[in-house]
Amino acid sequence: MAESKEKDARRASIISKATIDRLPLYFRTLRLAQDEGIDVISSEELGRRLGITPEQIRKDLASFGQFGKKGVGYYVNELKRNVGSILGLDHHWNIAVVGIGHLGAALANYQNFVTLGFRLVALFDQDPKVIGTVQNHVKVEDISDLPRIVRDRHVDIGIIAVPAAFAQDVADRLVAAGVKGIWNFAPIKMQVPNTMHIVNEDLSVGLSRLSYHITRM
Structure with missing residues (x-):
C-alpha cells in the first residue's frame, strides 16, 4: 500500500498542471455522455465536445494508465469511473x-x-x-x-x-x-x-x- 502511494506521488509530481486542470472537463463530458446513454466514445468525439485535439486527450489519459481500446474508443462508464477515482471523487x-x-x-x-x-x-x-x-x-x-x-x-x-x-x-x-x-x-x-x-x-x-x-x- 505504501509503495503504491509512493508511486502515485511520483507520477503526480511529473504531470502538468494543464493536464490536471483538464481532468474535471473530461469527467463532466463523460457524465453528460453517460446521461445521453452513450456506451462508447472516441477521443475524436471527446475532442469535438471539449475543443481539445484527440492527440492531447490520449496523451492526458495515458499519464494515468491505459484506458480505452484501439479502434473502439473508451467505454464511457469505465473511463468516467477511472477519471473520478483519479480526481478523488470516490472519497x-x-x-x-x-x-x-x-x-x-x-x-x-x-x-x-x-x-x-x-x-x-x-x-x-x-x-x-x-x-x-x-x-x-x-x-x-x-x-x-x-x-x-x-x-x-x-x-x-x-x-x-x-x-x-x-x-x-x-x-x-x-x-x-x-x-x-x-x-x-x-x-x-x-x-x-x-x-x-x-x-x-x-x-x-x-x-x-x-x-x-x-x-x-
Whole structure:
C-alpha cells in the first residue's frame, strides 16, 4: 500500500498542471455522455465536445494508465469511473459552507455536489436571523461553533462565501479546525499554510474577462 502511494506521488509530481486542470472537463463530458446513454466514445468525439485535439486527450489519459481500446474508443462508464477515482471523487468528501448570503445559499443548494460525491454536512453564519434556518436539509450553525462542528462532522473542505473583510478570519478558523482544503469565493488573496490546498473563485474576474472580449467584438 505504501509503495503504491509512493508511486502515485511520483507520477503526480511529473504531470502538468494543464493536464490536471483538464481532468474535471473530461469527467463532466463523460457524465453528460453517460446521461445521453452513450456506451462508447472516441477521443475524436471527446475532442469535438471539449475543443481539445484527440492527440492531447490520449496523451492526458495515458499519464494515468491505459484506458480505452484501439479502434473502439473508451467505454464511457469505465473511463468516467477511472477519471473520478483519479480526481478523488470516490472519497465522498464532507463539505461546509461559511456565509449563507445569496451566494452561500446557492452553493448550499447546488445539487451537483451530491452527484459528484460531496456531502454537505455543515453551514455557518454570524447573523442571528440566519442561524437556525435550514438550507438543503442542513441547519445553519453559529460560526463560533465552527471548530467543534468541523471536527465532530469530519469536514474535509471549507467553502468561503463571506465578504472580503471577513474572509481571512474564516480561513484561519477553517485551517485551525483541520480542514484539508478551501474553496474561496471572497475576492482576496488568502494567507494560508503551504500545506493547505486552496482554490480561489473570483466571479468579478470572470465577468471582467468577458467584458474585455465583447468590448472588442
